Amino acid sequence: MNMSTKVPPLAAYDPQYDPLVSEGPGRNRDYAPTYWHATAGTLPEDDGPVSGDIDCDVAIVGSGYTGLACAIFLAREFGIKAVVLEANRVAWGCSTRNGGQAQNSAGRLSRSQWIARWGLDIAKRLHAEVQDGFETFEELVRSGQIDCEPQRGGHLYIAHRQRNFDKITAEAKLLNDVFGDKTRVVSGNELRADYLNEAEAVGAVLEPLGTGVHPARLAFGYQRMARELGAKIHPASPVADIQFNNGAYHLRTPGGTVRARAVGI
Missing domain, CATH: 3.50.50.60 (FAD/NAD(P)-binding domain)
Structure with missing residues (x-):
């Protein structure tokens, strides 16, 4: 195996680069200035x-x-x-x-949409896989080998309209009753008093499995x-x-x- 440490010139970060449409995958591009x-x-x-x-x-x-x-x-x-x-x-x-948000969720579909699309058995298996992934992440972080500034305490889904609040409230009940999660509905007043002063929020759902991290x-x-x-x-x-x-x-x-x-x- 012939390896060397010679590195091609660092390519400047290009905010217009899109790997889905730009020509070529890029080579040694610099990090985004975040x-x-x-x-x-x-x-x-x-x-x-x-x-x-x-x-x-x-x-x-x-x-x-x-x-x-x-x-x-x-x-x-x-x-x-x-x-x-x-x-x-x-x-x-x-x-x-x-965004540095590690949470017990996956994709754009809700658990009720999983059930409607694939049935309860597959939905439960998907949920178990997602939960296993979150626990694996926590195990790696808790080992002390990764200093990513973890901030535990859960994850908030915030609704700014009553119909959205009704929707996430129903989803929270499904998570509790069917999947055994410990979600909790938070009123608008409690949200503003205990979490953040979001003036237009109607309410929120707190999921207990959520950890903020420094993603890099x-x-x-x-x-x-x-x-x-x-x-x-x-x-x-x-x-x-x-x-x-x-x-x-x-x-x-x-x-x-x-x-x-x-x-x-």
Whole structure:
């Protein structure tokens, strides 16, 4: 394996860049100039861009929360030291510029919409999977290895119209009765007295599982943990092509080809 620490020139952050429509995935783009990035502290080390052919058991494309957590658990539970490939800087996308809200929810659909679309059994299984994910996140944060400034205390859904308040109140009852959650309806006066002075709010629902975090510190904590467990993390290494040949996946990057038995994207 021929690796070097030579890094291509850092590309300036471009606020017009959209990975869904812009040409190419970008390479070694700088972080967005956010508050999170400015207060993240010293950036953790990585393994530099790919500069030669690499053989590994598992290659992971993308170094956000999902890719880094995948590398952590492959190492912790299976002894697999994955190779993580990132087009730009590590955790360059949403993982370092989101709202910092870790909560026991998933997607745009409510639990009642899950039931209507897929039935109660699947809805309960989805809920259990989401809850397991939240507990896994909390376990990683509580280990003390990740300094992401966690602030626990729940998550508020706030309604500014009565019909919306009625809707989230009904959803809270469903969460309590069917899924066993401990949500609580909060009146507008209680919200303003105990949580925030939102003048136009009719009321809110408090979900007990909610933790505010510094999202960039969380991502970089995952990065440090993954590398301590033996994973290799290569920024500035966009994957241009994946082919399956002779029993292995061949991931082509500007600096070399990564050959892997399995790929996580």
